[in-house]
Amino acid sequence: MSVPRSVAAHRQAVVELLTGVSADRGKLRLPLLEALGKALAVDVYAPLSLPPFDNSQMDGFAVRSADIPDGGAELRVAEPVPAGAAPAALKPGFAAPIMTGAVIPEGADAVVPIEKATPNAFPDPAAGEAVVVLPSVAPGTYVRDSGSDIGKGELALVAGTRMGPAQLGLLAALGLTTVEVRKPWRVLLVTTGDEVVEPGKELTAGKIFDSNGTLLEASMRQAGLDVVRTGISDDDPSKLLAVLQRHTGPAEDRVDVIVTTGGVSKGAYEVVRQAMANQPVEFLPVAMQPGGPQGLGTVEGVPFLGFPGNPVSCLVSFEMFLRPALSQVLGTPAQRPVLKARLAESLTSPEGKHQVRRGTMGADGTVRMEGGAGSHLVHALARANALVQIPGDVTELAEGDEVEVWML
Amino acid sequence: MSVPRSVAAHRQAVVELLTGVSADRGKLRLPLLEALGKALAVDVYAPLSLPPFDNSQMDGFAVRSADIPDGGAELRVAEPVPAGAAPAALKPGFAAPIMTGAVIPEGADAVVPIEKATPNAFPDPAAGEAVVVLPSVAPGTYVRDSGSDIGKGELALVAGTRMGPAQLGLLAALGLTTVEVRKPWRVLLVTTGDEVVEPGKELTAGKIFDSNGTLLEASMRQAGLDVVRTGISDDDPSKLLAVLQRHTGPAEDRVDVIVTTGGVSKGAYEVVRQAMANQPVEFLPVAMQPGGPQGLGTVEGVPFLGFPGNPVSCLVSFEMFLRPALSQVLGTPAQRPVLKARLAESLTSPEGKHQVRRGTMGADGTVRMEGGAGSHLVHALARANALVQIPGDVTELAEGDEVEVWML
Structure with a gap:
């Protein structure tokens, strides 16, 4: 592997991948309330003044x-x-x-x-x-005065605006009943691993239940994406590639993005790396912990992101790369609110790696860590409500030091 | 009217109203992904250790x-x-x-x-x-080590937890496929006013389109409520009361909360005040701008909130009172993230009233105002992404002063 890429550089690479490769999926005219959370497809001009009269x-x-x-x-x-x-x-x-x-x-x-x-x-x-x-x-x-809020013919909302209650309320005030939004992107989500078993099935020796699929599908739905799931892929690279290719053709099965979990590291059985051997996909280290090993490229022209296999790494990969890139390229979801918080405890962080710890924001403006740095700690993750950002050049922080916190 | 009630006291009154009057609506067992955003109904204990093995x-x-x-x-x-x-x-x-x-x-x-x-x-x-x-x-x-994240039989999630991606991911890791959540509350939303016309209909002289209905229904859906809408109520108090009473009986039409907009002020034609004349509903001033006049009580035992009639007042009433009370009583929605921001401009605020201005948070940590204090400015509201909180004892703030900001 080469020199690790910075978090910012990899996020920018994801933005460019999504911008450059996937065509506009088109528009959808929806009743106002069904447009909640979606991005406006066109500029909307006011068909009347607000207020309509003095x-x-x-x-x-x-x-x-x-x-x-x-x-x-x-x-x-x-x-x-x-x-x-x-x-x-x-x-x-x-x-x-x-x-x-x-x-x-x-x-x-x-x-x-x-x-x-x-x-x-x-x-x-x-x-x-x-x-x-x-x-x-x-x-x-x-x-x-008539028109003091907005005049007839003026720009009411700009294309790309995320439609929340206030934006929909404005369109209603303008007498509109429907709105054109950008069609949500479809994501193919494939979890991989010979050790991974679908929840509800029997757990034999050496196996674990798949939590990545549920965790990422929930994250993607929350972010406004339509999610296509396949079953868990075993460790046969050619079968995995065939699964992906079923969703890259020109037909209606085509997706806008492919996300896999697992199989991107340096072990002997890395199914995603092997499946992508003849695709323009790069596997590279990002200077981040967890979530360091990342895959990025295209499969038959469809943007591809290969996340690592641990649940915490998956969530961090989604929140640090795919979600902000979607916000930037599509206008939705909203960016995560960023807060400054004081650490409730001291901590250490590896030099040269941007560490993303999980934490809980207290009402007093302090944040305490949930679990250690281990990327398998999904119970600790479930107690957290925030990601705590420790830049790569920071190795030690004391109780009371200020950190940047992303609210989940 | 009596001495205005403080924002905190009125919020507490809403919490007590929701806590005291409405019974538990019961539970609902859902597939994991359908539980996204809902509140866990029961404590969940781990049926296996995580990791399951060293x-x-x-x-x-x-x-x-x-x-x-x-x-x-x-x-x-x-x-x-x-x-x-x-x-x-x-x-x-x-x-x-x-x-x-x-x-x-x-x-x-x-x-x-x-x-x-x-x-x-x-x-x-x-x-x-x-x-x-x-x-x-x-x-x-x-x-x-086996069990280092959670041991078999330990408490995995506590009742009331809001089910986000990480919580659902944890349940999947534990091999679960369904989860018991609290049934969402049903809200009856009635907009009132002789001047208000349904969007899409003809707008005659003196009329305005109803934006409150869309704005509040979107807010309520975002907060996880099921919303029952009636058409716009005209200014006949007995008809309005009859509409509400259709949803307060023991039958399946019964709702958990009633919210009206408009008709709570001191004018000559205040349909909500008049309709509630024989109900245990109080109409009182809250020391807040906008959204000062508020109604609170019960209709045939169902909690009732009467919001003022302007769109901005409606949104502020929802965000300042109903939404935080739901978070506290039901465990969902999540509290709004609260940030400290520096003002991008100076402002003044009336003495003795908590003012809620609408603002846009910039990437540089400053917040600028969208529109003036006027509660009819729905276009300005649609440009904002935050509520800026100016306490009642503050009358002047300079550019660069720190304020509390709630992210919408």
Whole structure:
């Protein structure tokens, strides 16, 4: 193996692999709520202004500000304007009771809140004509101008935006009921290893249950990918290659990315390395622990990532390389929130390797480690809610030192 | 209205409402991947140890450490032990080629990595008998002990744990294929207002499209709730109450929580307040902006939350009250990650009110505001990725000041 590649360089290589090789999968028009978590496929322009009309920000009286001199004035009370109504123009000398969100009547240019009126309650319309004393008010006061949030024809959302509740709420406010999103990518996920047994089957001597498949499929689903699973591949390279090639043809079985686990190291039985012998796939060390050995390339033109075989290495490989690359290339999933935290304990880290430890963020802003550095510790991993990033040039950290933490 | 309640006190009131009133909805046994994001219903104990057997942490040679004196020794090479095999016992004077994850043969107690062997490559088993020179090694070196991650019968996951990829991966590693989770709560979501029109319909003068329904349903789905929607309710209180009561009976239409939007303020046409006149529901001001007016209580025993009518107020009400209460009471969704960020601009905030501004976190650790304080600014909201928390006793902040930020 060559000189280990840095984490940043390998992430960039994954970004370039995904950008360069896989074509746009196309668009999908979906009802708003089904688009939750997906990436917008096109720019969306506002078909109307928001607010659609000048409206009141308060419950109060709509007035012509010029009607009220500095010392205040007594005005006649007009017909009330509830939200949703189309009011008549406001005559000079009148004040119209108006509710929050209701249309500012033609002629009115300001709102005096009910609290500042005398009396400070709305008169009963059934009780006949009434008057109200109001203080002076500057034009525009408590008026939400039409188009002040967005004007008709303006860019509302840019292509690539991840559709969360607020983005979908905006499209609804614009009267839209569907949205064009990017079709989710399909990933073929293959776990390998003669020692690996499907959960639920019998566990004979020397075997372990496959946790990588479940762990990575869950991670991929959470990241918005469609996942195609095969059974566990045994250690026959030609069979493994045949499985992958079933999903690289032009037909509908074709996937956008292939991910394997295991078989990328330097042992004597490395099925993934052997299967890829005639494919443009590189196996290389990344200066990271766990998850150091990585495979990267294409199989019949489909981007290929070979993750190592331990569960913690799989999760770290996904979180450090594939997930951020998807965020960058597809616009979804969202980047993991990055926090600064203080270490609840001292730790050591190997020189020259970026170490990714698993930790739990406390409410007090400290992070404590879950389990040691071992990449097989899946119970410890299940207690963690964060990845703790220890750069390659750091070998010792004391309790209280600040570290970067990625929230899972 | 009385003295405004603090944000913390109102959140606590929501927690107590959800804890006290709604009974456990029961459990649901699901295939592992369908449990993603849901909360574990029961404690899970490990049906086997992890690792299930002592195994090698490296590719190398399994040895009896007592066979190798300080200066090293030449040993005869035994049958190789691939991962997944059940090896024969290791005879004294022999070293067995062993792969990462493979069973440590009986008699062996340490592994020497292949890099430290002379020659530093595995001999071809077909080439006949071979020898290898190995340095001395302490007992236990590069051996992962059976049960070192978790022992058989130990608590693997505690009830209430949110099932993410790592937790599901652990259950798979334990050989499990299904898991009992808490049944998701059902929420009835009703948007109100004479001025509000369903997106896709015609927008006449004075009307606006309903964005609250889409925004809150998306938020609730993201938080793992099942959402029941009704159409938009007009401003007839008795009709609204009838709609709610259809979902509070003992039948299968019954929901666990009711959320309405709008009609909780002090205007003349407050349909939710009027509909709740004979229900144990309190309408009160919370010292928060936006989202100050809140309704809280029960309708026929079902917890009820009345949110204000503006989209930003709805989102803030959900994020500040309902979502954290669900996290606390149900174990899911996960708490929002809280960051410290530096303000990219100065701002002012009303005294005595906790202000929740919308912002965008930059890669440089600063946060800039999106839009002003106005609770109708749904386009600005759609550009934001964070809520910026300005406590009630803070009225002015300068550029560079530190604020608490909740990542959306």
